[in-house]
Amino acid sequence: MDELTLIQEKLDKVNEWTLDQMRRVKNKCEKFLWEEEAANKGGETIRQMKCRQKRKKIIELFPKFWSTAFLGVASLRKLLNETDKKIIMEHLKTVDVEDRLDVKSGLSKKFSFSHNGIADISGTEIKWKNKRPKHDVVEKGSGQSSTTDVRKSFLEWFSDDHLPKDQDRDEVAETIAYSLWPYAPVYYINATKTSVSMAAGIHADENGLPVSDSTTELRRRKENEKLMEVHAESVNAKEAALTNRWDLKYDLQVETEEKVLRQQKTELCRSIYEKRSEIIKGIPFFWLNAFISHSALADILNEDDHKIFRYLECVNVEEIEDPTLVHMITLNFNERNPYFENASLTKTFSHCVEGEDTNGCTIKWKDSVCNGREYPGDRNVGFFTWFSGCGYGSTGNLDEVAELIIEDLWPNAIKYYFNGNRNYKKESRIVKVCRLWAASNLHG
Incomplete structure (x- = not known):
């Protein structure tokens, strides 16, 4: 738990530094243009x-x-x-x-x-x-x-x-x-x-x-x-x-200076995120708990999404300049996933002058689970409806769900997993309960 705390602290420092630098960039540009106007x-x-x-x-x-x-x-x-x-x-x-x-x-x-x-x-x-x-x-x-x-x-x-x-x-x-x-x-x-x-x-x-x-x-x-x-x-x-x-x-x-800052932030965070991924692989239902602890994202997950998220092993967010800014959200599932055939799902957001171009992916649902329906369960709207590009699609600014994942959940996943509680004894108890839950449910 001490290692996870240290990782989150490192991410917080990088994010705080980046925000401070971006504020400085805006102030500098504003001052320069004022002087130019004068x-x-x-x-x-x-x-x-x-x-x-x-x-x-x-x-x-x-x-x-x-x-x-x-x-x-x-x-x-x-x-x-x-x-x-x-x-x-x-x-x-x-x-x-x-x-x-x-x-x-x-x-x-x-x-x-x-x-x-x-x-x-x-x-x-x-x-x-x-x-x-x-x-x-x-x-x-x-x-x-x-x-x-x-x-x-x-x-x-x-x-x-x-x-x-x-x-x-x-x-x-x-x-x-x-x-x-x-x-x-x-x-x-x-x-x-x-x-x-x-x-x-x-x-x-x-x-x-x-x-x-x-x-x-x-x-x-x-x-x-x-x-x-x-x-x-x-x-x-x-x-x-x-x-x-x-x-x-x-x-x-x-935008020119923020692009440089984003690249610097990506390089600074790369090894930190890699280390975080290694550690949380051994924590059952890490991403399920992180999502449901986020009040806004929890509202999007329906009962069937909760079941599917039990098989979610890894979430990854990438930021690429190609040449415009592109965000990619990738979900990786383990091989025991009985709901769909995809080992991973990816959703991309391309930022351009006209707005944001959003591309989801096709989810190959298994007939044995869905009984011929597009989405398992009684409701057709949920997190995976949004992820496949239906229902929650955005044509203007970056849609709210994507923004919450990219800007909030991804850099603060450890905080949300522990639901904001920094009590180490309680954290250890949460991990122990999760492991017992995994042992009793994944083979059930």
């Missing part, structure tokens, strides 16, 4: 540029568009004090988020984008015409437990040149860049309900948002439809650009 200032596609220009022209038709959209973002609205709200509603003309800013007038704030978020900043000093706005003082709680919160002006945040010491990223900037800017039309329409302009003499609610006027509803509805059409166009253009410029590069780089 260097490629002209990374906007022609389609994206046209959509941005088209959106800008339509937005100009909506009075108070940016002030309304800004106040429509709840996480931004709660940052505004009363002075901020007044300034934004009365005087905010446009909001622009670009890779490079060459602003001749207005306020600008520059940020450094990285794969960890938005961090480095430089603001614009605001030259107030009159007095600097006061902070809002808000009382929290009641009685002795009450506290005073001084709410900083949003515009003061805009002019700041640094982040607070306890922060490593600017969440306000991220909200503007990743939410308000790309989804401004959605925020505008949601904020106005029926998108009625405040310029038409409409009253504002307590948050400074316009109240609907039924006389302009039909006209605004048509304008909203045009706005949302352009918004959908912009989103599609961005997704297409990301797919071509980011996703494909990322997937290719990650």
Whole structure:
């Protein structure tokens, strides 16, 4: 039992190392692509540029568009004090988020984008015409437990040149860049309900948002439809650009490095799995107990499968690059198997761009057992139905049963055999019971 425990510990270490290396690969590829994007200032596609220009022209038709959209973002609205709200509603003309800013007038704030978020900043000093706005003082709680919160002006945040010491990223900037800017039309329409302009003499609610006027509803509805059409166009253009410029590069780089890691893992585990196979050959019903101890796989095995698994001697999972990734699950049965003629059964899963190509095998059932039926017993659905390629076949992602065997049962078979119990006395008792069971049943 000590030897089995040592083998499982070795497998765990290799698997943990592989997962850690794969995480490092993904982080490295993500960082590399972020840096590449940052260097490629002209990374906007022609389609994206046209959509941005088209959106800008339509937005100009909506009075108070940016002030309304800004106040429509709840996480931004709660940052505004009363002075901020007044300034934004009365005087905010446009909001622009670009890779490079060459602003001749207005306020600008520059940020450094990285794969960890938005961090480095430089603001614009605001030259107030009159007095600097006061902070809002808000009382929290009641009685002795009450506290005073001084709410900083949003515009003061805009002019700041640094982040607070306890922060490593600017969440306000991220909200503007990743939410308000790309989804401004959605925020505008949601904020106005029926998108009625405040310029038409409409009253504002307590948050400074316009109240609907039924006389302009039909006209605004048509304008909203045009706005949302352009918004959908912009989103599609961005997704297409990301797919071509980011996703494909990322997937290719990650897959290339993961392929090397998989090969290294295979070599590291080969001798460990061979040693494990030698040891468990002497443990009766090892794989039957491992399968039925796995809660998900146990549900697939019917009563007849349990009987057949008594003759299962070995399970093997191979990973081959041919040239795409191929997984092979092989079951080897002993010669006393009365259920079918096959000495071994193999199921393969070929990973390709279109998905997974699954190939089962033909099981040659013995007539003396099946009485002419395709599958012994009263039920036609079970583990061997899946293994032969019927019933549980997968045409998209790797099917769940195969994934459980390849990713979980195969590397952790010893754990499942002992059902997660690392009590050595109990383990010895389990093996002893299994051997007695084998002696009484295989000859019965």
